[in-house]
Amino acid sequence: MNLIQFMGAVELGLLYGLVAMGVLLSFRILDFPDLTVDGSFPLGGAVCAILIVSGFDPWLATFCAILAGMAAGFTTAWISVRWNILHLLASILTLTALYSINLRIMGRPNIALLGETTIFSPLEESNLHNLFTLPTAMFILATLVLLLLYRFLSSEKGLGMRATGANIRMAKAQGVSVNRQIFLGLALSNGLVALAGALYSQSQGFADLSMGPGTIIAGLAAVIMGEALFNPKVILTALMACVLGSILYRLVTAIALNMGFLGLHTQDLPLVSAVLVGIAMVTPRLRAKILDFKASRS
């Protein structure tokens, strides 16, 4: 692995750190396993790309992508809360519909953004442009989102949302409007993921329908690896752990794919991901078992 590949993995890790924070919000904080993200990531990319090639300002395009993602999250919440449908199924419905909707939005399976003005264009045109510019920009963005999210989750509203996921009976008894929290949380989560999709299409120079599948596993991998490695106890460290987990996940998969003797190709990425997530999920249990075993012997 050379420096270019390394920085590329870090950049992608930071970008998917946004996805990871979105997944942390739904899976962990709201306790709502939401697969919509596999559709809202390409949705963000699609909305952003079509607006940019239609001549809109890239910042406006990115903003619209966030709104589109929020709408997707809102839809899943509505199906689940309003019609009392299991969260996983509700998100699968939205996700399936989004396949068609994304294609409708783009009008074709992919849109190239080469030569278009993106929010990253000023960086690329500046004298300072080098290997580190984009990763630095991503780092700043991810940090900004992390701090905003942390501030929100520490607020009265945010605390109500955390209680909704942790103990819904208690949250209700304390006057938290739990249904609204689910709407808000899923909208936020998918808005974040769509933002990541918009940034992805702009930094990679294209939007493609195929960029969706695998988003949820990347987000989950980051969250679970972060938890396994850093064992976060408070919300700030949980947020940081999932971003670090995301970077690590990209590095490990890049290394695995680069190890010639393994004979892995790019198309083996989902397999590598699944194995990684599996290991990360089993590790804490194994560790507990070993500790139990040691305790029982002494």
Next chain:
Amino acid sequence: MIRMTDLHVTFNRGTAMENKALRGVTLDIKKGDFVCVIGGNGAGKSTLLNALCGDIFPDTGKILIDNKDVTSLSTWQRAPYVARVFQDPMAGTCANLTIEENLALAMGRGMKRTLRMALNKDYREKFRTQLGRLKLGLENRLKDPIGMLSGGQRQAISLIMAVLQPMKIIALDEHTAALDPKTAAFILELTREIVEENHLTALMVTHSMHQALELGNRTLMLHKGRVVFDVQGEKRQGLKVSDLLELFHKASGLELDDDSLLLS
């Protein structure tokens, strides 16, 4: 004042499991009343409390709180009027939030939750004072996850959480049933203190006849979804458990055969 009129609740209506949990309960609770509700398994006491809190909607009947009809309001909409302590200490607090976050959450009961920070110096100061009265040393552990505490400690915090904001009634749902006798006695004493100090109106569901006579100013017994007796004032003074059994016998023509009720 709380007025519950002719409440009927049926579970699993139209199935073989149909269960008429409440069959026309009418109950007026005056401001400052401390009502102890007693009854055996399946008497309907938890259903009554859940109906008051909004967890269950009655098939028919009305619930008024200070002349406001709350019958169709859901639990979270009723939270400004009803504070609640659950039977299960795990249910009333959030294990993975810290002690101070749990208290901050209760500070928001009945208030609009904004984007302001949920915790600040004033709140922490207030929490420390409130926790200090328990003499459990919890005032120095504000940042510990509440899941690290024992059931009794969590139940004590639940009581404190309940009275952080004003309410019309506090609903205590067998809140000492899951505790060992010593801890239960501590929580019961704390309940008495807190209710008296804050001049609260309370509805306490209990399994123990002793508790139902020891605490409060009014004892009410449910049996098969109906009120069998309701004693207060002079009539209640000096009553013993054996008198309650007598009352039950007179009212229902039955002998009480619920061991759990007689033994506790």
